[in-house]
Amino acid sequence: MKTIxxxxxxxxxxxxxxxxxxxTAVSGAFLAIGCSPGMGGEGKVTTxxxxxxxxxxxxxFVVINTNGRVLLYNHRPEMGQGTFQAIPMIxxxxxxxxxxxxxxxxxxxxxxxxxxxxVVGSRSIQTEYANLQNMGATAREMLKAAxxxxxxxxxxxxxASGGEIIHPSGKKLTYxxxxxxxxxxxxxxxxxxxxxxxxxxxxxxxxxxxxxxxxNGAAIYGLDIQVPGMFYASVxxxxxxxxxxxxxxxxxxxxxxxxxAVVKTQRNVWGHTREGVAVVADNYWAANQGRKALEIKWDTxxxxxxxxxxxxxxxxxxxxxxxxxxxxxxxxxxVGGEGKVVEAAYETPYQSHVCMEPMNATVSVxxxxxxxxxxxQNPNGIRSQLARQLNIDPENVxxxxxxxxxxxxxxxxxxxxxxxxxxxxQVGAPVKVVWTREDDLTQGPFRAASLxxxxxxxxxxxxxxxxxxxxxxxxxxxxxxxxxxGRQLMGGINTEYEIPNFRISGVLQKHxxxxxxxxxxxxxxxxxxxxxxxxxxxxxxxxxxLDFRLDMLKNHTRYTKVLxxxxxxxxxxxxxxxxxxxxxxxxxxxxxxxGMVIEVKKENGKVKPVKITTVVDVGIxxxxxxxxxxxxxxxxxxxxxxxxxxxxxxxxxxAQSNFHDYNMLTFExxxxxxxxxxxxxEKPEGAGESGLANVAPSLCNAIFxxxxxxxxxxxxxxxxxx
Amino acid sequence: MHTKSQTMASLTLRINNKDYPMxxxxxxxxxxxxxxxxxxxGTKFGCGISQCGACTVHIDGESVRSCVxxxxxxxxxxxxxxxxxxxxxxxxxxxxxxxEQVPQxxxxxxxxxxxxxxxxxxxxxxxEEQVNAYMSPIICRCGTYVRIKKAIDKAVExxxxx
Ligand code: FES
Ligand code: FES
Numbered sequence: 001m002k003t004i005x006x007x008x009x010x011x012x013x014x015x016x017x018x019x020x021x022x023x024t025a026v027s028g029a030f031l032a033i034g035c036s037p038g039m040g041g042e043g044k045v046t047t048x049x050x051x052x053x054x055x056x057x058x059x060x061f062v063v064i065n066t067n068g069r070v071l072l073y074n075h076r077p078e079m080g081q082g083t084f085q086a087i088p089m090i091x092x093x094x095x096x097x098x099x100x101x102x103x104x105x106x107x108x109x110x111x112x113x114x115x116x117x118x119v120v121g122s123r124s125i126q127t128e129y130a131n132l133q134n135m136g137a138t139a140r141e142m143l144k145a146a147x148x149x150x151x152x153x154x155x156x157x158x159x160a161s162g163g164e165i166i167h168p169s170g171k172k173l174t175y176x177x178x179x180x181x182x183x184x185x186x187x188x189x190x191x192x193x194x195x196x197x198x199x200x201x202x203x204x205x206x207x208x209x210x211x212x213x214x215x216n217g218a219a220i221y222g223l224d225i226q227v228p229g230m231f232y233a234s235v236x237x238x239x240x241x242x243x244x245x246x247x248x249x250x251x252x253x254x255x256x257x258x259x260x261a262v263v264k265t266q267r268n269v270w271g272h273t274r275e276g277v278a279v280v281a282d283n284y285w286a287a288n289q290g291r292k293a294l295e296i297k298w299d300t301x302x303x304x305x306x307x308x309x310x311x312x313x314x315x316x317x318x319x320x321x322x323x324x325x326x327x328x329x330x331x332x333x334x335v336g337g338e339g340k341v342v343e344a345a346y347e348t349p350y351q352s353h354v355c356m357e358p359m360n361a362t363v364s365v366x367x368x369x370x371x372x373x374x375x376x377q378n379p380n381g382i383r384s385q386l387a388r389q390l391n392i393d394p395e396n397v398x399x400x401x402x403x404x405x406x407x408x409x410x411x412x413x414x415x416x417x418x419x420x421x422x423x424x425x426q427v428g429a430p431v432k433v434v435w436t437r438e439d440d441l442t443q444g445p446f447r448a449a450s451l452x453x454x455x456x457x458x459x460x461x462x463x464x465x466x467x468x469x470x471x472x473x474x475x476x477x478x479x480x481x482x483x484x485x486g487r488q489l490m491g492g493i494n495t496e497y498e499i500p501n502f503r504i505s506g507v508l509q510k511h512x513x514x515x516x517x518x519x520x521x522x523x524x525x526x527x528x529x530x531x532x533x534x535x536x537x538x539x540x541x542x543x544x545x546l547d548f549r550l551d552m553l554k555n556h557t558r559y560t561k562v563l564x565x566x567x568x569x570x571x572x573x574x575x576x577x578x579x580x581x582x583x584x585x586x587x588x589x590x591x592x593x594x595g596m597v598i599e600v601k602k603e604n605g606k607v608k609p610v611k612i613t614t615v616v617d618v619g620i621x622x623x624x625x626x627x628x629x630x631x632x633x634x635x636x637x638x639x640x641x642x643x644x645x646x647x648x649x650x651x652x653x654x655a656q657s658n659f660h661d662y663n664m665l666t667f668e669x670x671x672x673x674x675x676x677x678x679x680x681x682e683k684p685e686g687a688g689e690s691g692l693a694n695v696a697p698s699l700c701n702a703i704f705x706x707x708x709x710x711x712x713x714x715x716x717x718x719x720x721x722x
Numbered sequence: 723m724h725t726k727s728q729t730m731a732s733l734t735l736r737i738n739n740k741d742y743p744m745x746x747x748x749x750x751x752x753x754x755x756x757x758x759x760x761x762x763x764g765t766k767f768g769c770g771i772s773q774c775g776a777c778t779v780h781i782d783g784e785s786v787r788s789c790v791x792x793x794x795x796x797x798x799x800x801x802x803x804x805x806x807x808x809x810x811x812x813x814x815x816x817x818x819x820x821x822e823q824v825p826q827x828x829x830x831x832x833x834x835x836x837x838x839x840x841x842x843x844x845x846x847x848x849x850e851e852q853v854n855a856y857m858s859p860i861i862c863r864c865g866t867y868v869r870i871k872k873a874i875d876k877a878v879e880x881x882x883x884x
Binding site for chain 1: 729730746747750751754757758759761762763764765766767768769770771773774776803804805807808811816819820823824825826827828829830831832835854857858859860861862863864865866867868869870871
């Protein structure tokens with residue numbers, strides 16, 4: 001039985017002396033990460049390293065065995081974004097070790113040692129790069145200093161390379177031979193760092209170590225966790241968000257063989273309490289069967305009268321309000337003075353994350369302590385959540401994070417862990433809560449729906465004024481009385497365009513539909529509007545849409561470079577094939593600049609995307625293969641959101657329930673994608689969402705180019721385009 | 723309500739050439755028997771209604787969606803899961819998936835690979851239509867389709883060399 005019994009070590013000062021499970025398989029592949037007793041806890045891991053030796057930490061990231069083995073800790077959970085490989089690559093670069101020979105171990109969830117371990121907003125590399133360089137370099141300098149001492153020479157005469165320190169005479173000492181002495185030295189404050197031109201690891205398309213474990217079933221996800229004495233729970237929740245349990249009858253549920261208990265439970269989503277009734281059983285199937293037999297009376301307090309239509313109606317009415325100014329320049333009241341006025345409104349629906357791994361959490365609450373196992377983007381957040389909810393010290397909460405079967409923002413929430421802890425507390429046993437796909441799709445939280453109203457004017461072929469008003473809910477302001485829109489609402493709207501008079505404003509919506517972060521967040525709605533509207537202005541000005549953008553970004557070197565490269569790679573100025581429409585967009589997300597051209601054509605009366613060319617500038621690119629993979633994945637997610645699905649609300653609840661009516665882009669529908677990465681030495685930026693927000697505007701601009709039909713409402717129906 | 727079928731039965735599943743005796747509701751989907759009783763967790767739950775393919779296994783060589791196959795229907799048959807596709811993670815499909823660096827989160831990939839393996843078993847030189855017909859019903863939310871396409875070509879190539 002696959003049993004996880006490790007506790008996170010209580011760490012402080014030096015890492016405890018420990019032995020490591022040899023996780024590398026014969027092939028050198030990192031096997032079974034996540035099922036390793038070491039998952040999320042550095043404490044009790046046992047060595048089966050046949051070569052023996054002692055592991056000695058040089059800091060919280062770098063551990064070297066006296067036999068020369070190099071172990072690098074990875075402190076950021078992996079959901080497919082590739083930091084599992086990128087983080088050790090940065091460490092290995094400065095440490096001067098052969099990247100093929102390192103072993104990667106997931107670190108404990110411990111904010112005292114690692115700070116935030118949250119994986120959101122493509123920020124892991126962006127925010128950790130300098131720190132990781134420093135950690136690698138510090139360890140390297142300590143090893144050099146140990147060698148210099150041994151050889152009685154100056155440290156400047158020592159060179160580090162391939163896991164060895166080299167004497168000017170050519171003699172060598174391995175890191176294993178030096179680590180014990182090195183560990184006793186004081187880490188240097190500002191170790192020298194490599195110039196990007198000298199990189200040997202960074203920038204290489206190095207195969208990901210987590211891949212082999214993901215091709216034979218060995219990789220462990222939250223859903224795979226088994227804990228001794230564990231029960232399974234399936235929770236019935238009000239289909240209308242915020243419905244309260246009035247009463248329930250659990251007689252029939254309890255008659256299902258295997259069902260152990262039925263308890264009321266609750267969780268918190270951005271300030272809203274959400275209630276449910278949990279059926280707890282000794283297997284998941286029984287829990288689900290019991291759940292089907294529950295009879296629950298809900299109080300939905302009139303919220304069942306809401307629908308997508310009523311919400312949109314309210315948004316449209318509110319769009320006439322002036323809104324809070326979020327950014328502005330010049331004076332937009334000059335609109336229409338001399339020029340041509342263009343107005344357009346764009347609508348986007350709620351979207352679900354639908355991570356392939358349905359939401360789940362395993363929690364054991366016992367004797368004033370709690371332990372969590374599962375897939376999370378936010379290990380520290382779960383620790384604080386459980387401590388707060390159970391009123392215990394965070395030190396008494398152990399967190400074991402596994403691989404995630406997708407995250408996309410949904411797994412930055414702590415509500416599922418809260419639910420599992422609440423049920424575990426009530427039944428006095430470890431509990432694994434598993435959401436069905438239907439739960440996932442109907443309960444949210446979702447990406448916000450929005451109405452974007454744009455107005456602009458053109459004079460002398462240039463944009464004279466531009467107003468962009470966002471009418472939407474704001475993630476960080478979902479409850480309480482504050483009704484002023486915040487800057488979060490303007491995410492993605494490009495203020496770098498040289499437009500003399502512009503105003504970006506927000507009209508905050510506050511209601512019962514739960515929303516949260518969704519990959520690329522407000523960019524996915526705002527950029528659809530903004531980059532479509534820029535196109536509309538270009539058309540009104542009689543300009544080529546790419547040139548039009550280039551002209552307004554001519555003083556921004558990185559945008560310019562991306563657009564020029566894109567024009568070249570997509571053959572923008574070359575001869576155009578008959579029956580092909582093209583659309584372009586450019587934007588910035590998490591510091592990375594992305595330009596995309598989508599080509600469409602008509603086949604059997606239906607428009608379809610036939611080629612997607614993307615150019616990304618993420619600054620220094622740690623692993624180009626990962627950046628490419630992230631872009632390809634973002635494109636697929638963007639296409640799904642643009643023309644495959646959107647959450648519809650009817651009678652206060654989500655109208656869809658599973659993949660049969662909330663469709664995903666399929667293998668066959670995925671067009672050829674070409675991704676180009678700009679080489680430069682700018683600091684690394686976020687690559688995990690590159691291209692996602694480009695898809696909708698590039699596709700809709702291409703559809704206009706081909707058919708003259710302007711799409712202003714998503715999801716669009718490709719079959720219905722004339 | 724639906725409690726009539728909830729009688730337990732002792733039965734044995736043969737998975738990856740090994741017997742797994744268990745006491746379960748014979749109506750329970752095979753998926754949960756594999757995951758929660760045989761504790762082979764490589765087979766994944768994605769939708770439960772035969773709409774995503776994450777739960778794909780082989781029964782007597784045919785690819786089957788274990789989330790809608792009652793466990794009773796698999797008794798006496800030979801079940802293969804991703805853990806049994808090869809002993810050393812080196813089935814041509816697994817090799818190809820590694821070479822093309824297909825998985826992102828990896829969660830859907832057991833289903834993708836079991837389906838691709840069934841495809842190549844039936845059609846060692848699949849046409850584009852055959853590839854589409856097999857692979858299109860298997861959802862990947864991370865969007866690894868571009869690489870799956872390449873990996874299938876690569877697996878065909880590896881097969882040929884072997
Ligand atoms: S879980 Fe079986 S097809 Fe989705
Ligand atoms: S790799 Fe994540 S769902 Fe396919």
